[in-house]
Amino acid sequence: MSDTSKPMDPTRRQFITKAGGAAGAAAIAPGVFLTTPAQAKPADQPVSNDKRWGILVDANKCGNGCNACVTACEEENGWGSANPSEDHSSPEQKAHWIRKVTIKDKATQHVTTLPMMCQHCENPPCVDVCPTGASFKREDGIVLVDKHICIGCRYCMMACPYKARSFIHEDLKDQKPWAPRGKGTVESCTMCVHRVDEDGTPACVEACNAETHKAMVFGDLYDENSEISRELKQYGGKEIRADLNLNTGVRYRGI
């Protein structure tokens, strides 16, 4: 077996992706890297449950009318306005990985907006109901769909309390290598797992911070020194549909 004490060589795919990215960055803006050089987790090392990734959304800071997180996700993962090939599907049929939801308190008329996406539950109903195990949760809490064994039954979509999942209604082109999207399968927010595995931050969180709203914090819920844990400890956070006891990885404040 290989010696795990020293860092492994990146896989070929990672090499190509990085090389391509570096070449692109060099061509567009010499000297500027779009992502910081990462202490990437070697691809042959399993994900462990030492970490649990989460996102904290502060709805009080979330800009009414701001759509930066959604646009960033579209561009990062190649859906919505970033993928014009999904043109046969009606608006009700098009995929949504993340969306801005506006809620108005019926009693006080107070209006709040917040981003809504896969809540990366600890006990995800979508994983429970999936007949083939295509819906799965990684050890670090990220809930994903294995497109190779998804049969397209949509039972996970019936089971999700957040309407976080979408079924692909037609053939798609121009996909991102890290976000394959196949007709007849189900998909949802991956918490930008391809970035997270390289010590990066999900695109939505990055975009929100770039907008200076700073309404979203990403981090390890198990690490008590992480920003997300400190914020949650100090100010608390709520789960949407907490009554279901799903222990979501995405928490909200200000709702």
Next chain:
Amino acid sequence: MKQVLKYREIEGKSTGFWILLGGLGALIALALGAVLYMEHEGHYVTGMTNQIVWGMPHVFAIFLIVTASGILNPASIGTVFGKTLYKPLGRLSALLAISMLVGGLMILVLDLGHPDRLIIAMTYYNFKSIFAWNIILYNGFLAVVAIYIWLMMERKMNKYYPAAGFIAFIWRLILTTGTGSIFGFLVARQAYDAALLAPMFVIMSFAYGLAVFILVLMAAYAWTKRPLGDAVLFRLKNLLGVFIASVLYFVAVYHLTNLYAAENNGVEHFILMDGGIYTKLFWIVQILIGSLLPLAMVYHPTIGKSRPAIATAAALVIIGGFAQLYVLLIGGQAYPLEMFPGYEVTSSFFDGQVSSYSPSIWEITLGVGGIATALLMVTIAVRVLKFLPVTLEDAVVDPHAAKTD
């Protein structure tokens, strides 16, 4: 007059027989064409969306799967409960159970996003999923009932058929519990997530199954000009009345318990009061035309003895059953997910809005194709094997005369 119970293949030489075969074959061909189109283009050509993810094919499929379980009742009553009058009906009852299930599963599988991955569904199991359990329950049911039929037909093995009948009886109760639990286990949606759905589906299966059985029996005997006595038919229609009333009871309990819980008031108000098409389907088709009217017809002292009326009542139960499943399945999805109680919700993904659904011709064609498949299987089976008694006149089926069985 005491007569011996004899089974015989139908002759199957008449023009009517070939028209029936051809018609059913054509419907299946159309359904396969619709499937090819839907799978090639993708589901955007259907009425289904990311809001209403299960549509018309599921209404048809679940109707057939539920019916498959309940249609085994005549066989079970004869075999498990030892009622002699029902024994001649056992073979047809079991045959229909297999055929209906195959028709239903065909629809379900062909509506998948990836029907080509059926082998994955058969080899990758997540045992926490009721769907995965159902795959095993459905396949097992087909095997158990096939053995049951063989033991009933093979004279040398005849003594073993009660055991097989008993296993089939238990198996299908579990099977329909599983089908009801597909919805009972959905915690996310207000219309589902009720333990009551499992027994309710069992009792729905009794009503739908018997209604289909009565129609098939009447058609088979009328078209082959074999005698069908009042004794058996009246017994069946009286039992149908009991089942219709039982379904009504479960529907009432389901809605009353939901109404008592404040969290479900929204969805109940939607289905019962202002849900548009769903409210109309519920009150007019499911309750009035599909339950109360046939209930009155089968128990009416004179109408209840008319054969056209019995056939009509059975057909109304089937129509009511479709309406019931449509309201439950589509209506349950049309009502928005309640993520923020006490808030008005809006978004670019239709949060907080009642979703609309209009089934496409492709979905309906697929559903009809599933029914045609079930009926074609029955038609061919009764042509090549001895499923139907030569006569079901009173002298043969009367318990005192039928001891020769």
